[in-house]
Amino acid sequence: MEHSKLRAFMMKCNKCSRGWSVDQSDFEKPIITCQNPECNNQFTVYEGLKNGLKFFEDFIPIPFLANDMFNETIDVKIGYETYFNLPESIKKIYKIMIMPMGAFLVGAVDITKKGFRIFTSLPDGGDKSLIGENTKVFIMINAKTDDYNIPWMDMLQFALEQLINEDFLTSILFSEIAFEIYIDMALSEGYRKYGLDEDSISRFLVATELPTKVNPLMWNLYQIKLSKSTSWNNWEKKALKWRNEIAHGSKVGATEDEAKLVYETVVDSIFYFMEGIDKKMKQTNV
Numbered sequence: 042m043e044h045s046k047l048r049a050f051m052m053k054c055n056k057c058s059r060g061w062s063v064d065q066s067d068f069e070k071p072i073i074t075c076q077n078p079e080c081n082n083q084f085t086v087y088e089g090l091k092n093g094l095k096f097f098e099d100f101i102p103i104p105f106l107a108n109d110m111f112n113e114t115i116d117v118k119i120g121y122e123t124y125f126n127l128p129e130s131i132k133k134i135y136k137i138m139i140m141p142m143g144a145f146l147v148g149a150v151d152i153t154k155k156g157f158r159i160f161t162s163l164p165d166g167g168d169k170s171l172i173g174e175n176t177k178v179f180i181m182i183n184a185k186t187d188d189y190n191i192p193w194m195d196m197l198q199f200a201l202e203q204l205i206n207e208d209f210l211t212s213i214l215f216s217e218i219a220f221e222i223y224i225d226m227a228l229s230e231g232y233r234k235y236g237l238d239e240d241s242i243s244r245f246l247v248a249t250e251l252p253t254k255v256n257p258l259m260w261n262l263y264q265i266k267l268s269k270s271t272s273w274n275n276w277e278k279k280a281l282k283w284r285n286e287i288a289h290g291s292k293v294g295a296t297e298d299e300a301k302l303v304y305e306t307v308v309d310s311i312f313y314f315m316e317g318i319d320k321k322m323k324q325t326n327v
């Protein structure tokens with residue numbers, strides 16, 4: 042099966058909207074110049090990644106965390122079902138696009154990482170003589186083929202999926218959970234460096250409220266706090282508030298704007314910390 046390897050994260054220029062996958066060396070560069078020769082826009086790797094995560098309204102968004110793109114033409118028979126086996130290297134499917142090469146309808150069901158069933162049928166008033174005819178469909182699959190597991194990114198991916206599927210309440214919860222996982226991970230890493238044992242770290246994190254984690258605790262470890270960032274108000278007054286209301290049953294519905302705001306606030310907040318921690322690590326050379 043034909044495929045092309047990508048990196049799981051995408052950078053996007055917010056001026057010309059060109060996107061490309063991020064390279065390890067980009068993290069060493071203080072400033073990135075847009076790959077579009079006519080654009081010349083400059084931004085940091087973190088801004089590029091943030092833009093990549095926020096451009097989810099593109100015509101064909103590239104799902105982040107997918108590091109491989111497969112494409113293939115498959116033989117099908119109109120009106121019949123075809124099972125398509127996926128390569129064993131696939132660990133997770135993020136998106137399947139399937140296009141009929143002719144005047145018929147096509148869809149995929151029972152999708153697992155092993156494969157899926159392809160259905161074909163005729164549109165209303167379609168030419169019935171086509172039933173049983175051999176033809177082709179073209180498929181494109183975004184998948185994960187390398188073994189990487191970054192729980193907060195998986196949660197963010199779920200949040201984005203729910204946002205696109207218009208399940209806004211669930212999207213808000215997943216976005217906030219992604220943020221909480223990221224914060225706990227960053228704090229645990231910091232405490233581990235000071236020699237604190239796993240049991241103490243986990244007890245400490247369970248007993249501590251989130252606003253304390255993102256301000257004084259992050260400040261103690263990395264000299265960075267969320268209350269100094271531009272996303273603070275949206276996070277404290279909206280994202281965190283709504284998350285608590287949903288968890289306690291008092292908020293039972295959400296709008297697209299609310300879910301988008303929480304998703305974007307979480308992306309901004311996580312990258313605010315990532316950039317700050319990265320700076321601190323470079324300074325202290327740890």
Ligand SMILES: [Zn+2]
Nearest residue numbers: 054057075080
């Ligand atoms: Zn550009």
